[in-house]
Amino acid sequence: MWDDVIEKVKNIIYRHEEKELTEGSEFYDVVYAILTDRWTKSSSPLHCLAHSLNPRYYSDTWLSAAPNRIPPHLDIKLSEERNKFLKRYFPSSEARTAVNIEFARFSGQMDIFGCPDSVEERGIMEPRMWWIVRGASATNLQKIALKLLSQPCSSSCCERNWSTYSFIHSIRRNKILPKRAEDLVFVHNNLRLLSRTNEHYK
Structure with missing residues (x-):
């Protein structure tokens, strides 16, 4: 999604400056640096876990909306940051293994997470509500998801x-x-x- 935003910004700037996309633009370079800096601040292990636990980002509706979208569990950088958080949050290897099994079941749409209603509701329901209704079989993940996805964006x-x-x-x-x-x-x-x-x- 962030790549799409940067691409749109680039197209607008280049159209305004009446340049080809292959040419250089000092203004775009400054804007790009600001955007990447902002992205780096928001790309913490906690943010990556919250993104990974949002069921909407696994739904066919969201994935098919743009050609380069992939589910969070297939994104290498996102997975690395998510694992960093889980390692910090669950120091015990047994607890971490249990959580990883729950995450594999959730992201791979296995067991109860793979039933047609659960899969369909991923793209329809508000993420927090989806976890309340569908997350009972993954109690560790459900607790974390409800804490993270309930956070309001506020200053x-x-x-x-x-x-x-x-x-x-x-x-x-x-x-x-x-x-x-x-x-x-x-x-x-x-x-x-x-x-x-x-x-x-x-």
Whole structure:
């Protein structure tokens, strides 16, 4: 999908500059560097596991929408990053083997994951709902999938952090060094978290 985005951006830039795709473009090079940097930040083991556990990306509807799409378990880079996460999350080799067996059954559409309703619903149902309905036979994966696929895309955490920062680094207190301000924000946020264990908070 990311390759498709980059290709579309390239076509638009080259059309605007009235150049052939074989020619060089300084503007495109800058944009490409920004896009790849953004992709690298979002391509962490956690993101790769979340992508691998989304049933939509195994559905025929999604795979047939573009000629170069492949299911996540066939993508080498994605598999490497997913395995890194699983190794970190499940230090015990026995637990990791059990999870890998569950993932093989899920991605290979084996057993209950291969029944016609389960396969058809992969492209229709919202991923979290699909795991609630179809994931009972893979309890380890189901728990992880429900945690990862329930995460809303939101900047509220950043906004909250900036709000705290502006409270600490104000016009009156503008001589604080950035490192000192960061430390104060860190301490303030952690004190708030610790206060939740307090009886008065409850």
